[in-house]
Amino acid sequence: MPLSAPIPLNLTNLKQRTFSCHDLLPLHSDSLWKIERGVVRTLTCSEEGKSIVLGFWGPGDVVGKPLSRLEPYQIECLTSAEVSLLPSNLWYQFMDAWISHAQESEELLSIVHNRPVNLRLLQLLNWLARKFGREVEGGKLIELPLTHQALSEVICTTRVTVTRLLNQFEQEGILNRRGRFLILGRQKQHLKI
Template structure:
């Protein structure tokens, strides 16, 4: 579905799992929902490049990677903006760069358990909402998708999530929901580190 905003920009609506069209001279400004960017290697293994939400910008001009896709995780509303209309000094561009660096830092963690838990903390800070037990992530992410971004296997992710839950560091109240418990000292330390490092 497509509508035109008062400023003349075209607003499109996408369903979960839809692929957002790629054009060399167009970027997408996300006004609602969440997407992931991804590619795959010669063996066909999917590689998640990032997760993006409200206020972020995504699109082919931000990537030199081929192949490259933008897949909707939820219902998404996004404005289609041509490059010559975009203000490249905007906060959205700064956030895009910061987020890419944050994920790169996380993926340099040597041990898979630490890497996966840091990814959960990052998702909680970006997409979560505060609940009594901590930060609630409500994204339809499968164990396979978490494995793709963490650089491990689905079996390992399932095993680690079960371990995290037994230790009380996370809580899964229902399908596609994870609460990262803020009472965990490691969570607070990581949260404080990210808060400082992402300050403008």
């Protein structure tokens, strides 16, 4: 008797939860979170206690402890977020999200290992603009509440260096500010990363 393909389960019955900005998503060894709305970041920390950003994730992405062997491991909401709990028997339906997770993690790892630091920051901003940006007059608006400290943690530098480089990028016309958010100019989005 031939094996039949698994019958897709009704995904509308998934348990959904809403979290506020800065909340930590609970970790489960047998389930993942699918992000429906909002942005989260995954983190660990060094032996010295410094935060290490592992990635930024938005709608359609999956995150959770089963995707990492790191200890400690956290999932922090950067905005309010609505997420669905995915038990392990549904994971096969999200293979595209798993592949995307691996590819984006590798991109960030590649960015972190580039020299000099101004190139790392520019590549990070390009990556964030591609993943989370929306077209506005003048470029792509990155509507993420990222502090200079948070950006510095991603690219392994100091907050002071990020502040100096953002000011330099603004003077050079690479980016503009809209309130707390950055607009990456169109002319710089085509840079090869």
